[in-house]
Amino acid sequence: MHTDSIQLQIRTVEITRYVTPLREGGSLPAIVEAADDFLYVLKFRGAGQGIKALIAELIGGEIARALGFRVPEIVFANINEAFGRTEPDEEIQDLLKASTGLNLGLHYLSGSVTFDPAVTAVDALLASQIVWLDCLLTNMDRTVRNTNMLWWHKELWLIDHGACLYFHHNWQNWKDQAMRPFVLIKDHVLLQQATRLPEVDAVFRTLLSKDIIRSIVYSIPEEWLAADTSFQSVEEYRQVYIQFLETRSTHSDIFVKEAQHAAKSTI
Template sequence: MLPEVTAIRYVTPLREGGSVPGIVEADDLGTYVAKFIGAAQGRKALVAEVVCGELARRLELRVPELVRLNFDPVIALGEPDTEVQDLLKASGGLNLGMDFLPGSVGFDPIAFEVDASQAARVIWFDALVNNVDRSWRNPNMLIWHRELWLIDHGAALIWHHNWKGAQASAAKPYDATDHALARFVTAAELAAAAAELAPRITETLLREVTALIPQEWLLDEPGFGTADAVRRAYADVLGDRAATIHDRIRLSAPPKKAEAPPEWLRTWVEGKAAGSRQEDGR
Protein backbone atom coordinates (compact mmCIF):
# COMPACT_ATOMS: atom_id res chain seq x y z
CA MET A 1 0.00 0.00 0.00
CA LEU A 2 1.15 3.53 -0.70
CA PRO A 3 2.03 5.63 2.38
CA GLU A 4 -1.00 7.48 3.74
CA VAL A 5 -1.05 11.07 4.99
CA THR A 6 -3.66 13.65 5.92
CA ALA A 7 -3.66 17.17 4.52
CA ILE A 8 -3.60 19.78 7.28
CA ARG A 9 -3.14 22.97 5.22
CA TYR A 10 -4.20 23.94 1.72
CA VAL A 11 -1.53 26.28 0.37
CA THR A 12 -2.46 27.29 -3.18
CA PRO A 13 -3.94 25.94 -6.41
CA LEU A 14 -1.70 25.17 -9.39
CA ARG A 15 -3.34 26.46 -12.53
CA GLU A 16 -0.93 25.07 -15.11
CA GLY A 17 -2.92 21.86 -15.57
CA GLY A 18 -6.52 21.38 -16.53
CA SER A 19 -7.21 19.37 -13.36
CA VAL A 20 -6.16 22.30 -11.08
CA PRO A 21 -4.06 20.37 -8.57
CA GLY A 22 -3.06 22.13 -5.38
CA ILE A 23 -0.13 22.34 -3.01
CA VAL A 24 -0.90 21.02 0.46
CA GLU A 25 1.00 20.40 3.67
CA ALA A 26 0.40 17.11 5.46
CA ASP A 27 0.63 15.66 8.94
CA ASP A 28 3.95 13.95 8.13
CA LEU A 29 5.50 17.44 7.68
CA GLY A 30 5.71 16.85 3.94
CA THR A 31 4.52 19.14 1.15
CA TYR A 32 2.63 17.54 -1.72
CA VAL A 33 1.01 18.34 -5.03
CA ALA A 34 -2.54 17.09 -4.52
CA LYS A 35 -4.44 15.51 -7.42
CA PHE A 36 -8.13 15.67 -6.58
CA ILE A 37 -10.78 13.02 -7.10
CA GLY A 38 -13.34 15.73 -7.86
CA ALA A 39 -11.49 17.03 -10.94
CA ALA A 40 -13.10 16.68 -14.36
CA GLN A 41 -10.95 13.65 -15.23
CA GLY A 42 -12.24 11.79 -12.17
CA ARG A 43 -10.79 8.80 -10.40
CA LYS A 44 -9.31 7.21 -13.54
CA ALA A 45 -6.77 10.01 -13.83
CA LEU A 46 -5.61 9.16 -10.30
CA VAL A 47 -5.48 5.46 -11.15
CA ALA A 48 -3.30 6.29 -14.15
CA GLU A 49 -1.01 8.37 -11.92
CA VAL A 50 -0.54 5.43 -9.54
CA VAL A 51 0.00 2.76 -12.20
CA CYS A 52 2.31 4.85 -14.37
CA GLY A 53 4.20 6.49 -11.52
CA GLU A 54 4.93 3.26 -9.68
CA LEU A 55 5.71 1.40 -12.90
CA ALA A 56 8.20 4.13 -13.85
CA ARG A 57 9.79 3.92 -10.41
CA ARG A 58 10.36 0.18 -10.81
CA LEU A 59 12.00 0.86 -14.17
CA GLU A 60 14.37 3.25 -12.36
CA LEU A 61 12.93 6.39 -13.90
CA ARG A 62 12.64 9.35 -11.55
CA VAL A 63 9.13 10.18 -10.35
CA PRO A 64 8.02 12.02 -7.21
CA GLU A 65 6.93 9.82 -4.31
CA LEU A 66 3.19 9.11 -4.33
CA VAL A 67 0.98 8.98 -1.23
CA ARG A 68 -2.63 8.35 -0.38
CA LEU A 69 -3.85 11.78 0.65
CA ASN A 70 -6.83 12.23 2.95
CA PHE A 71 -8.38 15.63 2.33
CA ASP A 72 -11.05 17.53 4.25
CA PRO A 73 -12.35 20.56 2.28
CA VAL A 74 -12.77 22.43 5.56
CA ILE A 75 -9.04 23.21 5.58
CA ALA A 76 -9.44 25.21 2.36
CA LEU A 77 -12.36 27.46 3.28
CA GLY A 78 -10.12 30.48 2.76
CA GLU A 79 -9.60 29.75 -0.95
CA PRO A 80 -11.27 32.72 -2.73
CA ASP A 81 -11.75 31.16 -6.20
CA THR A 82 -15.28 29.73 -6.36
CA GLU A 83 -14.42 27.21 -9.09
CA VAL A 84 -11.52 25.88 -7.04
CA GLN A 85 -13.82 25.74 -4.00
CA ASP A 86 -16.29 23.62 -5.98
CA LEU A 87 -13.47 21.24 -6.90
CA LEU A 88 -12.27 20.96 -3.31
CA LYS A 89 -15.77 20.41 -1.94
CA ALA A 90 -16.19 17.53 -4.39
CA SER A 91 -12.91 15.96 -3.27
CA GLY A 92 -13.45 15.10 0.36
CA GLY A 93 -11.90 11.77 1.29
CA LEU A 94 -9.10 9.88 -0.40
CA ASN A 95 -7.07 11.72 -3.04
CA LEU A 96 -3.53 11.38 -4.42
CA GLY A 97 -0.47 13.32 -3.36
CA MET A 98 2.88 13.52 -5.10
CA ASP A 99 5.98 14.85 -3.42
CA PHE A 100 6.49 18.56 -4.13
CA LEU A 101 9.94 19.22 -5.62
CA PRO A 102 10.91 22.71 -4.39
CA GLY A 103 13.07 24.71 -6.75
CA SER A 104 12.44 22.45 -9.73
CA VAL A 105 12.03 23.98 -13.19
CA GLY A 106 10.03 22.82 -16.16
CA PHE A 107 11.96 20.81 -18.74
CA ASP A 108 12.60 22.56 -22.06
CA PRO A 109 13.97 20.31 -24.85
CA ILE A 110 15.88 23.28 -26.30
CA ALA A 111 17.45 24.42 -23.05
CA PHE A 112 18.39 21.02 -21.57
CA GLU A 113 20.30 18.09 -23.03
CA VAL A 114 19.24 14.55 -22.17
CA ASP A 115 21.40 11.47 -22.54
CA ALA A 116 20.21 9.39 -25.51
CA SER A 117 19.90 6.23 -23.43
CA GLN A 118 17.76 7.94 -20.81
CA ALA A 119 15.61 9.63 -23.45
CA ALA A 120 15.02 6.29 -25.17
CA ARG A 121 13.99 4.67 -21.90
CA VAL A 122 11.47 7.45 -21.21
CA ILE A 123 10.00 7.22 -24.71
CA TRP A 124 9.68 3.44 -24.44
CA PHE A 125 7.96 3.81 -21.07
CA ASP A 126 5.58 6.43 -22.45
CA ALA A 127 4.80 4.12 -25.38
CA LEU A 128 4.07 1.30 -22.93
CA VAL A 129 1.50 3.36 -21.00
CA ASN A 130 0.37 5.28 -24.10
CA ASN A 131 1.20 8.64 -22.56
CA VAL A 132 -0.07 11.25 -25.02
CA ASP A 133 0.89 14.15 -22.77
CA ARG A 134 4.67 14.42 -23.06
CA SER A 135 4.99 16.58 -26.17
CA TRP A 136 7.46 19.42 -26.68
CA ARG A 137 4.48 21.75 -26.18
CA ASN A 138 3.73 20.29 -22.74
CA PRO A 139 6.64 18.08 -21.61
CA ASN A 140 5.35 17.24 -18.10
CA MET A 141 8.92 16.80 -16.92
CA LEU A 142 10.94 18.72 -14.37
CA ILE A 143 14.63 19.33 -13.80
CA TRP A 144 15.41 18.96 -10.10
CA HIS A 145 18.94 18.76 -8.70
CA ARG A 146 20.11 18.53 -12.34
CA GLU A 147 18.13 15.34 -12.92
CA LEU A 148 15.11 14.64 -15.12
CA TRP A 149 11.86 13.85 -13.27
CA LEU A 150 8.60 12.61 -14.81
CA ILE A 151 5.26 14.00 -13.65
CA ASP A 152 1.57 14.08 -14.63
CA HIS A 153 0.49 10.74 -16.05
CA GLY A 154 -3.25 11.27 -15.66
CA ALA A 155 -3.85 11.24 -19.42
CA ALA A 156 -2.08 7.89 -19.97
CA LEU A 157 -3.68 4.42 -20.16
CA ILE A 158 -6.31 5.85 -22.47
CA TRP A 159 -7.84 2.41 -23.05
CA HIS A 160 -9.22 2.26 -19.49
CA HIS A 161 -11.91 4.73 -20.51
CA ASN A 162 -13.42 1.99 -22.74
CA TRP A 163 -12.53 -1.47 -21.49
CA LYS A 164 -14.48 -3.21 -24.26
CA GLY A 165 -12.05 -1.79 -26.81
CA ALA A 166 -8.98 -1.93 -24.56
CA GLN A 167 -7.08 -4.63 -26.44
CA ALA A 168 -7.70 -3.00 -29.82
CA SER A 169 -6.71 0.41 -28.48
CA ALA A 170 -3.56 -0.96 -26.85
CA ALA A 171 -2.55 -2.63 -30.13
CA LYS A 172 -2.29 0.70 -31.93
CA PRO A 173 1.11 2.31 -32.70
CA TYR A 174 2.57 5.01 -30.47
CA ASP A 175 3.22 8.30 -32.21
CA ALA A 176 6.38 9.82 -30.71
CA THR A 177 6.93 12.40 -33.44
CA ASP A 178 6.00 15.24 -31.05
CA HIS A 179 7.57 13.69 -27.95
CA ALA A 180 9.68 16.16 -25.98
CA LEU A 181 12.66 13.77 -26.07
CA ALA A 182 12.37 12.55 -29.67
CA ARG A 183 15.21 14.78 -30.85
CA PHE A 184 17.66 12.94 -28.61
CA VAL A 185 17.13 9.36 -29.82
CA THR A 186 17.36 7.08 -32.82
CA ALA A 187 15.52 3.87 -33.66
CA ALA A 188 18.58 1.86 -32.60
CA GLU A 189 18.60 3.47 -29.15
CA LEU A 190 14.89 2.78 -28.76
CA ALA A 191 15.48 -0.86 -29.64
CA ALA A 192 18.19 -1.04 -26.98
CA ALA A 193 15.82 0.49 -24.41
CA ALA A 194 13.13 -2.05 -25.30
CA ALA A 195 15.59 -4.92 -24.98
CA GLU A 196 16.47 -3.70 -21.47
CA LEU A 197 13.04 -2.77 -20.15
CA ALA A 198 10.51 -5.10 -21.75
CA PRO A 199 11.76 -8.24 -19.93
CA ARG A 200 11.31 -6.40 -16.63
CA ILE A 201 7.55 -6.01 -17.19
CA THR A 202 6.69 -9.32 -15.58
CA GLU A 203 3.39 -10.60 -14.27
CA THR A 204 4.75 -10.31 -10.74
CA LEU A 205 5.78 -6.68 -11.21
CA LEU A 206 2.39 -5.76 -12.72
CA ARG A 207 0.57 -7.45 -9.85
CA GLU A 208 2.65 -5.44 -7.36
CA VAL A 209 1.99 -2.14 -9.14
CA THR A 210 -1.74 -2.66 -9.65
CA ALA A 211 -2.12 -3.76 -6.02
CA LEU A 212 -1.22 -0.18 -5.06
CA ILE A 213 -4.39 1.24 -6.68
CA PRO A 214 -6.74 2.16 -3.82
CA GLN A 215 -9.75 -0.15 -3.63
CA GLU A 216 -12.13 2.82 -3.52
CA TRP A 217 -11.10 3.94 -7.01
CA LEU A 218 -11.87 0.59 -8.63
CA LEU A 219 -15.29 -0.21 -7.20
CA ASP A 220 -18.36 -0.19 -9.46
CA GLU A 221 -16.28 -0.25 -12.65
CA PRO A 222 -18.73 -1.25 -15.45
CA GLY A 223 -18.09 -4.76 -16.73
CA PHE A 224 -16.15 -5.95 -13.68
CA GLY A 225 -17.36 -7.80 -10.63
CA THR A 226 -14.49 -6.97 -8.28
CA ALA A 227 -11.67 -4.49 -7.85
CA ASP A 228 -9.16 -7.31 -8.36
CA ALA A 229 -10.70 -8.06 -11.75
CA VAL A 230 -10.02 -4.46 -12.78
CA ARG A 231 -6.44 -4.79 -11.55
CA ARG A 232 -5.99 -7.91 -13.69
CA ALA A 233 -7.31 -6.04 -16.72
CA TYR A 234 -4.66 -3.33 -16.29
CA ALA A 235 -1.95 -5.97 -15.89
CA ASP A 236 -3.10 -7.96 -18.92
CA VAL A 237 -3.08 -4.99 -21.28
CA LEU A 238 0.28 -3.70 -20.08
CA GLY A 239 1.86 -7.14 -20.19
CA ASP A 240 0.75 -7.71 -23.78
CA ARG A 241 1.81 -4.23 -24.85
CA ALA A 242 5.29 -4.49 -23.31
CA ALA A 243 6.22 -7.38 -25.57
CA THR A 244 5.59 -5.64 -28.88
CA ILE A 245 5.23 -1.88 -28.48
CA HIS A 246 8.84 -1.19 -29.53
CA ASP A 247 7.92 -2.30 -33.06
CA ARG A 248 5.12 0.28 -33.18
CA ILE A 249 6.83 3.46 -31.98
CA ARG A 250 6.88 6.11 -34.69
CA LEU A 251 9.69 8.65 -34.30
CA SER A 252 9.24 10.59 -37.55
CA ALA A 253 6.11 11.71 -39.35
CA PRO A 254 5.32 9.91 -42.62
CA PRO A 255 5.83 12.00 -45.76
CA LYS A 256 2.78 13.98 -46.74
CA LYS A 257 0.98 12.77 -49.82
CA ALA A 258 0.77 15.43 -52.48
CA GLU A 259 -2.75 16.74 -52.74
CA ALA A 260 -4.45 16.74 -56.11
CA PRO A 261 -4.90 20.27 -57.50
CA PRO A 262 -8.45 21.63 -57.49
CA GLU A 263 -10.55 21.08 -60.61
CA TRP A 264 -10.52 24.74 -61.64
CA LEU A 265 -6.69 24.85 -61.54
CA ARG A 266 -6.35 21.62 -63.50
CA THR A 267 -8.73 22.92 -66.18
CA TRP A 268 -6.84 26.22 -66.38
CA VAL A 269 -3.47 24.46 -66.73
CA GLU A 270 -4.80 22.11 -69.40
CA GLY A 271 -6.26 25.09 -71.25
CA LYS A 272 -2.95 26.93 -71.16
CA ALA A 273 -1.15 23.82 -72.38
CA ALA A 274 -3.60 23.39 -75.27
CA GLY A 275 -3.16 27.06 -76.25
CA SER A 276 0.61 26.64 -76.25
CA ARG A 277 0.40 23.62 -78.51
CA GLN A 278 -1.81 25.55 -80.96
CA GLU A 279 0.68 28.43 -81.05
CA ASP A 280 3.56 26.02 -81.67
CA GLY A 281 1.59 24.49 -84.56
CA ARG A 282 1.34 27.86 -86.26
Protein backbone atom coordinates in the same frame (compact mmCIF):
# COMPACT_ATOMS: atom_id res chain seq x y z
CA MET B 1 -5.81 -14.71 -4.69
CA HIS B 2 -3.98 -13.40 -1.62
CA THR B 3 -2.33 -10.14 -2.72
CA ASP B 4 -0.90 -8.62 0.48
CA SER B 5 2.61 -9.82 -0.25
CA ILE B 6 2.81 -8.23 -3.69
CA GLN B 7 1.17 -4.87 -2.99
CA LEU B 8 3.35 -1.77 -3.12
CA GLN B 9 3.74 0.07 0.16
CA ILE B 10 2.45 3.57 -0.55
CA ARG B 11 2.08 5.99 2.34
CA THR B 12 -1.20 7.69 3.20
CA VAL B 13 -1.05 11.28 4.46
CA GLU B 14 -3.70 13.57 5.93
CA ILE B 15 -4.03 16.92 4.16
CA THR B 16 -4.00 19.81 6.63
CA ARG B 17 -3.65 22.97 4.52
CA TYR B 18 -4.50 24.11 1.01
CA VAL B 19 -1.55 26.30 -0.06
CA THR B 20 -2.08 27.42 -3.66
CA PRO B 21 -3.66 26.21 -6.91
CA LEU B 22 -1.45 25.24 -9.85
CA ARG B 23 -3.40 26.96 -12.62
CA GLU B 24 -1.32 25.46 -15.44
CA GLY B 25 -2.94 22.07 -14.81
CA GLY B 26 -6.19 21.36 -16.60
CA SER B 27 -7.64 19.63 -13.54
CA LEU B 28 -6.79 22.37 -11.00
CA PRO B 29 -4.12 20.51 -9.05
CA ALA B 30 -2.80 22.33 -6.01
CA ILE B 31 0.11 22.55 -3.64
CA VAL B 32 -1.02 21.35 -0.22
CA GLU B 33 0.59 20.63 3.13
CA ALA B 34 0.08 17.34 4.97
CA ALA B 35 0.29 16.31 8.61
CA ASP B 36 3.86 15.09 8.00
CA ASP B 37 4.82 18.77 7.32
CA PHE B 38 5.75 18.04 3.67
CA LEU B 39 4.29 19.81 0.66
CA TYR B 40 2.61 17.80 -2.10
CA VAL B 41 1.17 18.47 -5.52
CA LEU B 42 -2.34 17.14 -5.06
CA LYS B 43 -4.42 15.60 -7.85
CA PHE B 44 -8.09 15.70 -6.89
CA ARG B 45 -10.55 12.85 -7.39
CA GLY B 46 -13.30 15.48 -7.86
CA ALA B 47 -11.54 17.20 -10.78
CA GLY B 48 -12.68 17.02 -14.40
CA GLN B 49 -10.76 13.86 -15.36
CA GLY B 50 -11.83 12.22 -12.11
CA ILE B 51 -10.50 9.06 -10.53
CA LYS B 52 -9.26 7.61 -13.86
CA ALA B 53 -6.56 10.31 -13.96
CA LEU B 54 -5.45 9.32 -10.46
CA ILE B 55 -5.22 5.66 -11.46
CA ALA B 56 -3.18 6.57 -14.55
CA GLU B 57 -0.93 8.79 -12.42
CA LEU B 58 -0.34 5.97 -9.95
CA ILE B 59 0.31 3.24 -12.52
CA GLY B 60 2.37 5.47 -14.81
CA GLY B 61 4.48 6.95 -12.03
CA GLU B 62 5.19 3.65 -10.30
CA ILE B 63 6.05 1.85 -13.55
CA ALA B 64 8.45 4.69 -14.34
CA ARG B 65 10.00 4.31 -10.88
CA ALA B 66 10.30 0.52 -11.28
CA LEU B 67 12.19 1.08 -14.55
CA GLY B 68 14.68 3.35 -12.81
CA PHE B 69 13.36 6.84 -13.60
CA ARG B 70 13.30 9.65 -11.06
CA VAL B 71 9.68 10.24 -10.03
CA PRO B 72 8.52 12.22 -6.98
CA GLU B 73 7.20 10.03 -4.18
CA ILE B 74 3.54 9.21 -4.74
CA VAL B 75 1.23 9.15 -1.72
CA PHE B 76 -2.45 8.62 -1.06
CA ALA B 77 -3.76 11.89 0.35
CA ASN B 78 -6.85 11.92 2.50
CA ILE B 79 -9.14 14.95 2.49
CA ASN B 80 -11.43 15.23 5.49
CA GLU B 81 -15.04 16.27 4.94
CA ALA B 82 -14.54 19.50 6.91
CA PHE B 83 -11.34 20.47 5.09
CA GLY B 84 -12.85 22.75 2.41
CA ARG B 85 -15.26 24.75 4.55
CA THR B 86 -12.85 27.60 5.27
CA GLU B 87 -11.74 27.97 1.63
CA PRO B 88 -12.98 31.40 0.35
CA ASP B 89 -12.74 30.55 -3.38
CA GLU B 90 -16.04 28.89 -4.34
CA GLU B 91 -14.58 26.91 -7.25
CA ILE B 92 -11.86 25.48 -5.02
CA GLN B 93 -14.34 24.85 -2.20
CA ASP B 94 -16.53 22.83 -4.59
CA LEU B 95 -13.49 20.85 -5.73
CA LEU B 96 -12.49 20.05 -2.15
CA LYS B 97 -16.02 18.95 -1.26
CA ALA B 98 -16.11 16.67 -4.31
CA SER B 99 -12.74 15.20 -3.34
CA THR B 100 -13.49 13.98 0.19
CA GLY B 101 -11.65 10.70 0.77
CA LEU B 102 -8.52 9.37 -0.91
CA ASN B 103 -6.77 11.53 -3.50
CA LEU B 104 -3.28 11.33 -4.97
CA GLY B 105 -0.28 13.45 -4.00
CA LEU B 106 3.23 13.79 -5.39
CA HIS B 107 6.07 15.11 -3.28
CA TYR B 108 6.58 18.77 -4.23
CA LEU B 109 10.03 19.35 -5.73
CA SER B 110 10.69 22.81 -4.35
CA GLY B 111 12.91 24.92 -6.62
CA SER B 112 12.57 22.66 -9.65
CA VAL B 113 12.31 24.16 -13.15
CA THR B 114 10.37 22.89 -16.14
CA PHE B 115 12.57 20.94 -18.54
CA ASP B 116 13.31 22.96 -21.68
CA PRO B 117 14.80 20.95 -24.58
CA ALA B 118 16.33 24.15 -25.98
CA VAL B 119 18.33 24.63 -22.78
CA THR B 120 19.17 21.10 -21.62
CA ALA B 121 20.32 18.23 -23.83
CA VAL B 122 19.17 14.68 -23.05
CA ASP B 123 21.46 11.85 -24.16
CA ALA B 124 20.26 9.15 -26.56
CA LEU B 125 19.93 6.44 -23.92
CA LEU B 126 17.76 8.43 -21.52
CA ALA B 127 15.68 9.82 -24.40
CA SER B 128 15.11 6.27 -25.69
CA GLN B 129 14.14 5.07 -22.22
CA ILE B 130 11.57 7.86 -21.80
CA VAL B 131 10.12 7.33 -25.28
CA TRP B 132 9.79 3.57 -24.61
CA LEU B 133 8.01 4.26 -21.31
CA ASP B 134 5.58 6.70 -22.93
CA CYS B 135 4.81 4.28 -25.76
CA LEU B 136 4.05 1.56 -23.22
CA LEU B 137 1.79 3.85 -21.20
CA THR B 138 0.29 5.59 -24.27
CA ASN B 139 1.30 8.92 -22.75
CA MET B 140 0.25 11.72 -25.11
CA ASP B 141 1.44 14.39 -22.69
CA ARG B 142 5.21 14.76 -23.14
CA THR B 143 5.37 17.27 -25.95
CA VAL B 144 7.36 20.44 -26.68
CA ARG B 145 4.34 22.43 -25.52
CA ASN B 146 4.12 20.53 -22.25
CA THR B 147 7.17 18.40 -21.45
CA ASN B 148 5.97 17.15 -18.05
CA MET B 149 9.58 16.81 -16.94
CA LEU B 150 11.35 18.81 -14.27
CA TRP B 151 14.99 19.68 -13.79
CA TRP B 152 15.78 19.36 -10.08
CA HIS B 153 19.21 19.13 -8.43
CA LYS B 154 20.80 18.69 -11.89
CA GLU B 155 18.69 15.61 -12.61
CA LEU B 156 15.66 14.95 -14.81
CA TRP B 157 12.42 14.01 -13.05
CA LEU B 158 9.25 12.70 -14.70
CA ILE B 159 5.85 14.04 -13.58
CA ASP B 160 2.19 14.09 -14.62
CA HIS B 161 1.13 10.68 -15.92
CA GLY B 162 -2.59 11.32 -15.54
CA ALA B 163 -3.21 11.35 -19.30
CA CYS B 164 -1.69 7.86 -19.75
CA LEU B 165 -3.65 4.67 -20.36
CA TYR B 166 -6.44 6.49 -22.15
CA PHE B 167 -7.96 3.12 -23.11
CA HIS B 168 -9.64 3.06 -19.67
CA HIS B 169 -11.91 5.99 -20.53
CA ASN B 170 -13.70 3.60 -22.88
CA TRP B 171 -13.33 -0.06 -22.00
CA GLN B 172 -14.49 -1.35 -25.40
CA ASN B 173 -11.85 -3.19 -27.44
CA TRP B 174 -9.22 -2.87 -24.71
CA LYS B 175 -7.52 -6.04 -25.94
CA ASP B 176 -7.14 -4.53 -29.42
CA GLN B 177 -5.88 -1.27 -27.94
CA ALA B 178 -3.18 -3.14 -26.01
CA MET B 179 -1.69 -4.30 -29.33
CA ARG B 180 -1.89 -0.98 -31.17
CA PRO B 181 1.15 1.15 -32.04
CA PHE B 182 1.19 4.51 -30.31
CA VAL B 183 0.89 6.94 -33.21
CA LEU B 184 0.91 10.06 -31.01
CA ILE B 185 4.58 9.36 -30.26
CA LYS B 186 5.27 11.54 -33.33
CA ASP B 187 4.72 14.58 -31.05
CA HIS B 188 7.09 13.43 -28.29
CA VAL B 189 9.61 16.07 -27.20
CA LEU B 190 12.52 13.57 -27.15
CA LEU B 191 11.68 11.45 -30.20
CA GLN B 192 14.58 12.63 -32.36
CA GLN B 193 17.12 11.88 -29.60
CA ALA B 194 15.71 8.37 -29.03
CA THR B 195 18.15 6.48 -31.25
CA ARG B 196 18.75 3.52 -28.91
CA LEU B 197 15.22 2.09 -28.73
CA PRO B 198 16.05 -1.56 -29.63
CA GLU B 199 18.68 -1.68 -26.89
CA VAL B 200 16.30 -0.14 -24.33
CA ASP B 201 13.50 -2.45 -25.45
CA ALA B 202 15.57 -5.55 -24.69
CA VAL B 203 16.39 -4.31 -21.18
CA PHE B 204 12.99 -2.87 -20.20
CA ARG B 205 10.98 -5.89 -21.35
CA THR B 206 13.00 -8.01 -18.94
CA LEU B 207 12.96 -5.43 -16.16
CA LEU B 208 9.19 -4.93 -16.21
CA SER B 209 8.24 -8.30 -14.76
CA LYS B 210 4.72 -9.61 -14.25
CA ASP B 211 5.25 -9.36 -10.49
CA ILE B 212 6.07 -5.65 -10.76
CA ILE B 213 3.00 -4.97 -12.91
CA ARG B 214 0.77 -6.90 -10.49
CA SER B 215 2.18 -5.17 -7.40
CA ILE B 216 1.49 -1.75 -8.93
CA VAL B 217 -2.04 -2.59 -10.09
CA TYR B 218 -2.89 -4.12 -6.71
CA SER B 219 -1.87 -0.86 -5.02
CA ILE B 220 -4.83 0.96 -6.63
CA PRO B 221 -7.31 1.69 -3.81
CA GLU B 222 -10.41 -0.45 -4.02
CA GLU B 223 -12.66 2.59 -3.64
CA TRP B 224 -11.22 4.12 -6.82
CA LEU B 225 -12.04 1.03 -8.85
CA ALA B 226 -15.46 0.52 -7.26
CA ALA B 227 -16.50 3.99 -8.48
CA ASP B 228 -16.77 2.61 -12.05
CA THR B 229 -19.44 0.00 -12.73
CA SER B 230 -18.24 -1.20 -16.15
CA PHE B 231 -17.18 -4.56 -14.71
CA GLN B 232 -18.80 -6.89 -12.19
CA SER B 233 -16.01 -6.74 -9.62
CA VAL B 234 -12.95 -4.77 -8.56
CA GLU B 235 -10.85 -7.86 -9.29
CA GLU B 236 -12.00 -7.77 -12.93
CA TYR B 237 -10.76 -4.19 -13.20
CA ARG B 238 -7.37 -5.13 -11.84
CA GLN B 239 -7.07 -8.02 -14.28
CA VAL B 240 -7.80 -5.75 -17.26
CA TYR B 241 -5.04 -3.32 -16.23
CA ILE B 242 -2.63 -6.20 -15.65
CA GLN B 243 -3.43 -7.88 -18.97
CA PHE B 244 -3.26 -4.59 -20.88
CA LEU B 245 0.21 -3.79 -19.52
CA GLU B 246 1.53 -7.35 -19.87
CA THR B 247 0.29 -7.57 -23.48
CA ARG B 248 1.77 -4.18 -24.33
CA SER B 249 5.13 -5.06 -22.80
CA THR B 250 5.27 -8.49 -24.47
CA HIS B 251 4.51 -6.97 -27.88
CA SER B 252 6.65 -3.86 -27.43
CA ASP B 253 8.19 -4.36 -30.88
CA ILE B 254 4.91 -2.94 -32.26
CA PHE B 255 5.33 0.43 -30.56
CA VAL B 256 9.11 0.49 -30.97
CA LYS B 257 8.76 0.16 -34.75
CA GLU B 258 6.11 2.90 -34.78
CA ALA B 259 8.41 5.23 -32.81
CA GLN B 260 11.32 4.56 -35.19
CA HIS B 261 9.06 5.16 -38.19
CA ALA B 262 7.72 8.39 -36.66
CA ALA B 263 11.26 9.64 -35.99
CA LYS B 264 12.24 9.15 -39.64
CA SER B 265 9.02 10.71 -40.89
CA THR B 266 9.35 13.90 -38.83
CA ILE B 267 12.98 14.75 -39.63
